[in-house]
Amino acid sequence: MIKRQAGETMPVVITINGHPYRRIVEPRLLLSDFLRDTVGLTGTHVGCEHGVCGACTVVVDGLAVRSCLRLAVSCDGSRVLTVEGIARRPEFARIQAAFEQHHGLQCGFCTPGILASAVAEVVHRDCTPQAIEEILAGHLCRCTGYVGIRRALLALGGGPS
Ligand code: FES
Ligand code: FES
Known part of the structure; x- marks a missing residue:
């Protein structure tokens, strides 16, 4: 050592x-x-x-x-x-639209981390709703109650929203 x-x-x-x-x-x-x-x-x-x-x-x-x-x-x-790099990626428009449509953020403090998980584990994969629950379990959000974030992630790759 x-x-x-x-x-x-x-x-x-x-x-x-x-x-x-x-x-x-x-x-x-x-x-x-x-x-x-x-x-x-x-x-x-x-x-x-x-x-x-x-x-x-x-x-x-x-x-x-x-x-x-x-x-x-x-x-x-x-x-x-x-998140600065995510905002320049081609798929960002789709991510942004999903979070906007489903009201997936409020103060935004948790959002950069959630977007990183979304890019790594949801957007480019066939992610199950159960897998999305596991991803959400790793992110604390004090504002949204998770409903909008869950819907946004489901819309991005976890099955029907
Ligand atoms: S600041 Fe890293 S997990 Fe909370
Ligand atoms: S939107 Fe405020 S902590 Fe998640």
């Missing part, structure tokens, strides 16, 4: 939304802090910082990941998709 000294830093290259970011970081830096503070992509929200609320979810190498539970150094060489 490699022992690291306090204050030691490491180089990383993380491709975020198609752009490679080269930075020198401390090994303890969370991916969520890398995104928000080091790179300035503040669309990814941070709520609990304990892996519970799902607000910080992003897509890492195709998988929905809690960025508050990942170290930036563990993403060296990875491809990360955040």
Whole structure:
């Protein structure tokens, strides 16, 4: 096992939304802090910082990941998709329309994480309604009561809305 000294830093290259970011970081830096503070992509929200609320979810190498539970150094060489990148993807118009039609957001704090899960697990898959319930179980929303979000996700790929 490699022992690291306090204050030691490491180089990383993380491709975020198609752009490679080269930075020198401390090994303890969370991916969520890398995104928000080091790179300035503040669309990814941070709520609990304990892996519970799902607000910080992003897509890492195709998988929905809690960025508050990942170290930036563990993403060296990875491809990360955040809500800023999702908003530039061709399928975003369809996602936006579904959330608008079904009233899938209110304050929007939980929305970037839910959109990341939607892109990773719903939009490009044949997702069952049960799978959508499991995705929703990983995202806390204090506003909507989940009804509109559920309908939006169902419309996007989980069967009839
Ligand atoms: S901030 Fe990461 S799960 Fe809540
Ligand atoms: S829309 Fe406000 S927390 Fe979900």
